[in-house]
Amino acid sequence: MNADLGLAAQLAANGLIAGSLYALLGVSWGLIFATTKIFHFAHALTLAVATYGAVLVVERAGLGLPLGFVAAAVVGCLFGLAIEVGVYRPLRRVNATQLNVFLASLGFLIAGESVLLILFGPEARALPGFAVEGIAVGPVAFTTIEALWIGASWALVLALMAWLRFTRWGRAIRAVASNPDLAQCVGVDRARVFVLVFAVGSTLAGIGGALIALRDTASPFMGVQPVLAAFIAVFLGGIGSIPGAIAGGLVLGLAENMGGLFLPGHWQGVIAFVVLFVVLVVRPSGLFGAR
């Protein structure tokens, strides 16, 4: 009985750790999706490219890990901007359908991943420089990296929420997400808001990628799984809601880790998608969506 409780507590902690990162990634993708309505699959590439930026800075250039994180943020930001300006904006100019924009995003992702592979090889790379230590709280054990995951994710997510809430451009972003036509009426420049959300969302994705590489590794195809988790977090929470994406990320992290208590082993890897499947069938507007 006690052992079971201990296991449950450990799994819950693991869920919270993963869920925090999902929340960060969910918010980073959800901000872009809610504002621009672009199903930005190439977010996965942004994450990978930014992480390689961090790896190069730390491993090749021998600079410290903090500078590696700065590099991840800067590279992510610039890369996301480049996609918006170089890929999506020209598509909008020819009134491409939402499906076609999605397909272009997909094409950019598969091409970009392969460019990474050609440049850096297929092997996984570590992001070194963090002194890992174990922490035990009662029956729950985790590492300092995982503590950093939780701390950094929540700090970034809360900072983003505050920025959206209290600043002039944050308000402008929410205005475009809420009612794009009216935003134009009050003189908000849509193109600038799009640039802004790509910059911010991609920065967060870059930092998220570096966090992942800290515990796991970096590889050309590292972005897809975390970004799929981000999609799920957003749709679970209900599109357009930042708190929804946070809650969706947590639910997802907990479901993945706690699901092992109830389901046969081979379902472990697919729980996330089963959860999404069920939610889309039963409640397409998301667990916390309005409609």
Next chain:
Amino acid sequence: MEFWVHVLNFILLLSILGVSLNLLLGYAGLVSMAHGAFFGVGAYAAAIVSRDLGVPFPLTLVVAVAVTTAVAAAVTLPALRVYGEYLILLTLAFQMVIYGLMLSWTDLTAGRTGIAGIARPAVLGTPMTTPTQFLPLIAVLTAVAFAVAWRIGESPFGRVLKALRDDERATLAIGKSVLRYKVAVFAISGAFAGVAGGLFAHYQAFINPFSFTLDRSIFLVALVVLGGTANLLGTFVGAVLFVGLPEMLRFIQMRQDVVDAVRNVIFGGLLVLFMRFRPEGLVPEHSRLGRRRRPAPPPPDVSGAVVIARTARGDGATALVAQGLAKHFGGIRAAEDLSLTLPRGQVTALVGPNGAGKTTVFNLLTGFLPAETGTVTLEGRDVTRLAPWRAVRAGLARSFQDVRLFERMTVLDNVLVAIPDQPGERLGPLFFAPGRVARAERDNRERSLRYLAFVGLAQRASDVAGALSFGEQKLVALARLLATEADVLLLDEPASGVDPQWVARILGLIRQCAEAGRTVCLVEHNLEAVLAVADHAYFMEAGRIIAEGPPERLMADARLAEIYFGKGRR
């Protein structure tokens, strides 16, 4: 030599998959990010029944098709309610679930080890082992797949799929069950993927999950889109490019993973460029290549008048009676205690200020909105709870304010698709009674030309509908509405937004329909038009009918004028 035959075999297998996806994506406009998984379900089904039950070859293929069809149809159940990005995500989730199960349900799939030693098919006692021995089998099945897909795509069934792709609401409004077509097309698509998967398993004699990844799904989408959607030749061209081109890269000395990467860069890049510069793909839908020529212009003697007569479902003096309809949105009353009668063969108008709820009445009558209370009786039959497409089949059809033509289809197909009960809309007759289907198609084609002749657009029959002027589109919409053979026609602003000379023409046609016995109800803001065409009018304000009578009498009523133009102040 064997190597190139192997490449050819792969091209053929991939083009079967491409055809499978093209039916969904190109014809029906439904995205699937799960075709890699469908492919895998077919392959594993064949491999497992062969391994565990010793089922021999052609039967394994049947099992593969059956299982994949069932699985694909099951995916549609939620997919029927979701579209756009939700469908992308749903099929993505399905892809990941299936792939995850292939990896981890080791009792059944042997996990990442995969299933080896899958029995080779034997013909006349000789097992097929080399690619060349396999080629005839694969080629024949590919040919069959293309023939079947072409038959479906170019049939009345395929026409409804394209309508669905262009405008789902309008498809309901011409009396087609969107649900039935969506389930059917997913199932058919699954069957094709099952064929490809089963063949693949036997051909390779070995499968593991890594052939059925998300990447595979993405590549299939890219292949279909680059080749050209809703064009099967395009899919074949796409498959040749996708399999053939990378093989050419082999001649350059490179590592295999680099070859794959270069291929990905090329195709990913092409996808981006095509979306920007040629979204219709290499071989576009209305390309002359690989498809039947469009119909010749109609014979000059085609006259429209004969086809507009009513189909005589009922004979009472009133065609439709609505009683006590009500509908609220949140706290807003959109309709309350609405009762109206449509006398047979007459034109009735709904008038009233903007926002009075006139279009809501149409939505309530036709089932596009469920009424909270009240009944709608059509020819003595209660149609209140009928789904919109069933209401049309019962004889009650509506048009839309914003026209909603099927913009990527030809003018003729826009009308043709609306004709009810076409044998070619069902798969049974389509494949087993081709003579009957062909005869019906010829008759319906001629009938559609007559509807077009009636509205004066027969000479535009082979133009793409989206290219017409707004006035012409309104006329095509009228022809399409008549083609549903409904006796009661609800016209939502038939004359708004078009030039005055078009208005006169449209009103004349509406009068003719009424004189031919059809019952018409219209919403119109152009009051001159109402005066010119309506026998009777209902005046609405804030969701209620507050007066009725001949239009000229309503317009003479000072109280109604005050409501229409607002009350004076001071």
Next chain:
Amino acid sequence: MSAAGADGAALLRVDALVTGYGAKQIVSGVSLDVRAGEVVCLMGHNGAGKTTLVKAVFGLLPVWQGSVSFDGDPIERTSSAERVRRGLALVPQERFVFADLSVAENLDLGAFSVTDARVAQERRDKVLALLPVLAERRRQLAGTLSGGEQRMLSLGMALMMRPRLLLLDEPSLGLSPLLVERIMATIERIVREERVTVLLVEQNVHQALSIADRVYIVRTGRLILEETAAAMAARGEWWDLF
């Protein structure tokens, strides 16, 4: 109101304007002008192209042919944001508030082009004084306001822009007669106190005539009549114009 405030020079001049949606031409060569200080009303039946015309004037739709000039400068190629800076404001016919944002945030967005927080604050205080109903509900989400309050908020947002020309697209649509009266009275007060020039799209002829100086009637994308509000009112009956 009279045309006394008008100095004769057109603040807004629309010349042979052609526009529409996609390939659909809705407005086919409309020319009109609005002089500084005037209230001009655009009328016509639904689908005649009034909203399309106003959207093109504001830059939400591209001008296919013809020109739009404001204060003598051609503006048909500028962005909406630029037109807001020059002094145009539009209150659209539907979805005229940010439903997911609070009343205060809606108002602040109205002053989006003002970067000085103090100026924005001053304007907000003034607007809240003018429309006290909004002051009580500052923290509420705009989507939870009643229809009439949302209309008031949309006017408040427009005032935050300090426009020289206010484009109002059917501000009375969907309101009860009592609320129509209130909205019209508010518009009249805004015109008087803020000295704003107004181009008003309105179905409610009586109400519109009570505040307008001049009227244009549109039918299927073309102007069919221009006359003073007084002359229009003298007709007494307008079925043939709609």
